[in-house]
Amino acid sequence: MTTKRQINKGEQAEEALRLYFLSLGNYVIRSVPFDYKGFIVTDIDLWLYMKSSSLSRERICVDVKRKKTPQAMERIFWAKGLKEVLSLDRAIVVTTDNRKETRDFGTSHDISVLPGEFLSRVVNRYSINEERITEETLLDQLRTPCLMCSNISWTQFLKEAKSCLINQLNFSGCNLLLSKIRFLIEEYLASNKSSIGALRLLYLHISYFLIGVDFSSRNLTHLDINSRKLSFDEGFRYGNAGKERADEILRTAMQLLEDTSNSDLFSYSKLEDEIKNQLSEYPAEVLAEYFARSEVMKTLFALAGEFEQNAYAKSIIKPDVCDRNMKSLLGLLCDFLHIDRRKLI
Template sequence: MSNLDLKKGERAEELLRKYFLSIGYYVLRAVEFKYHGFDITDIDLWLYSRPSPISRERTNVDIKMKKQPQALERVLWTKGLQKVLNLEKCIVATTDKRPDVTEFGIEHDVLILDGNFLSKLTSTERYDDKRISEEEFENILTLLDSSSYGGNWKQRYRKSKAVLITKLNFDGVNHLLDDIQYYLERVATSENESYGPICRALYSSISMLLILLDYSIKDIIFKEHEERVKMISEGIRYGIDGKDQAKKLLSMATTLISSFVGSAPIDNTAITAEVENQFKSIPAEIIGNHFSTTQSMKNMFHLAIAFEGLAFGKETVRTIDLEFEMKSILGVLCDFNSIDRKKVIR
C-alpha cells in the first residue's frame, strides 16, 4: 500500500507525522486508548519531546480533514483527552480557516494548525518518500501472522503503542522488554524472507523502550551513577511500585496461603526467600549499568527517533549494519535475555 492508496485522513496523518518528525519530535500514529478492555478512542498522533535534560512534553494531536470539521467541538474533545491522559499539550489540525477557531484554541491553551497551514503543508514536496506508512508497516506485520512464527504481530505492536499513553513508567518498560525478547528470539532463528519484517518489529519496540526509559529516568538524572543503576535495576525487577511494595504484597500472599491451608505446615520464610531469589535472578543490572551513564541518558531520546526511523524505512537495515551505539543497545538486550549476540547481530 503506497501513500497514494491511503484515504484522505490517513494521508494527512502521515504528512503531519513527517512534519513533526522533521522538527525533532518522536511520533506515534494511531494509538489506541482503552479502559478495562473498552475501546474509547484512537489518538491520531502522539508526540514526545525532550526540551531539557529534566523536562519532557507529551502532546496529543487530533486531525480532521473534512469539509465540515466541527473544529470548535474538536478543541473541546482534544483538550478533554489531554486532561484525561495527563499530557502536557494538545493540538488540533483542521481544514477550518476561521480566525475564531484559532482564538478559541488560544483561550483554552490548544494549538490550532488551521486550514491555511495544512494547505501549505500539502502543497509542497518538502518531505522525501523514504518512509513507509503506518498501514504499510502493519501490513508487513500481518504477513508474519501467517508465517511459521504465527502469533498476532499487529496486535502486539498496537498494544505496545498503547503502553506509552497508559504506562509511561517501569511497568511499561517491562512490557516492552517482554516484546523485545520475543522479537530477538525470532531474529536469531529467522530466514531471509522473514528477517526484514521481524527486524522492523524489533526496531520499533526498541524505540518505544527507549522513550519509556527516557521518561522514567528524567527525575534521577542528577543522582550519583550508583544510585541511578540501583533505581533502574529495581524498576525493572519490581516495576513502578518498587521493592518495598513487592515485599509487602509477598507477605500478604504468604499470610493468605497460610490461612487457607489451615493446620498444614507452611514455611513462609522459605517461600519468601524463593520468590526474592527469583526477583534477584533477573539480570536487571545489565540494563541499569548501560542506560545509567551520562552519555546513554543524553543520547536515549535521539536513539529512539533513529530506531523508529529504521522501523519505518523503505529499506530494511540489517542488525550487523547498525550504527555503533544502536548495535551496543541491541547487544545489551541480547545479554539481558541470555541470547547469543552473534545470532542476532548478523
C-alpha cells in the same frame, strides 16, 4: 502477496503531519490507541514526545481532521478532555477550518489550532517521502503470520506496544516492552533473519522502550551514579511500584496463602525465599549499569529516534550491519535476555 491499498485523505494528512513534526525534532507515533481496562476508548492521531532539556519532557496529542465539515470546535473540546484525562502537556487540533474564531476559541481553552492553510502546505510539502514507508505500508507488511505463535496478530501486537506509551510510560511499561522485544528477537531468528515485518517491529519496540526509559529517568539526572544504578535496578526489577511496594504485595500474598493453605503442604518461609531468590536472580543490574551512565542517559531520546527511523526505512538495515550505537544496544538487550548476541548481530 497482499495488495497495497491507497491511503485516504485523512491518512495522507496524518502521515504528512508526522513528517512535519519529525522535522521539528519531535518523536512521533501515529494511531495510538487509548486502552482502558481492555476497551479501546479512542485513537490518538499523533502522539508527540519532545525532550526539551535534561529535566523536562513534553507529551502532546494531535487531533487531525481533514474534512469539508471538520467540526473544529467540537474537536477542541475532545482534545482538551483527552489532554486532561491522560495528563498530557499540550494538545493540538489540526483542521481544514480557517476561521479566526476557531483559533481564538482554541486559545481560550489552551488548545493550539492549526488551520486549513497550514494543513494544505504541510500535505503539499510532505506527501512524498523517498526514505520512509507509511504507517499503512507497515501494516500491510505485518499481515504475515507469526512463526512462534499462530494466534498472534502483529497489528494487535503493535497496538499493545503503542498503548504502553499512554498507559504505562514508566518502568512497568518498559518491562512489558522488554518481554515483547524478547519475543520479536526470537521470531526474527526463527525466520532465519528473513522476516522484515518482525525486524521492523523489533526496532519499533526498542524505540518505544527507549522513550519509556528516557521519561522514567528524567528525574534521576541530578543523582550520583550509584543512586542512579539503584533506581534503575529497582525499576527494571520491580516495576514502577518499586521495591517497597513489591515487598508489601509479596507479604500480603504470602499471608493470604498461609491463611488458606494446608500447613502440611505449604511452607511460608520456603516459598518466600524462592520468590525472593527469583527476583534477585533477575539480571536487572545489566540494564542498570548501562542506563545509569550519564553519557547514555543523554543519548536515549536520539537513539529512540534512530531506531524509529530504521523501523520505517524503505531499505531497512539489518542488525549485523547497523551503526555502532544501535548494535551496542542490541547486544546489551541480547545479553540481558540471555540470547546469544552473535546470532543477531
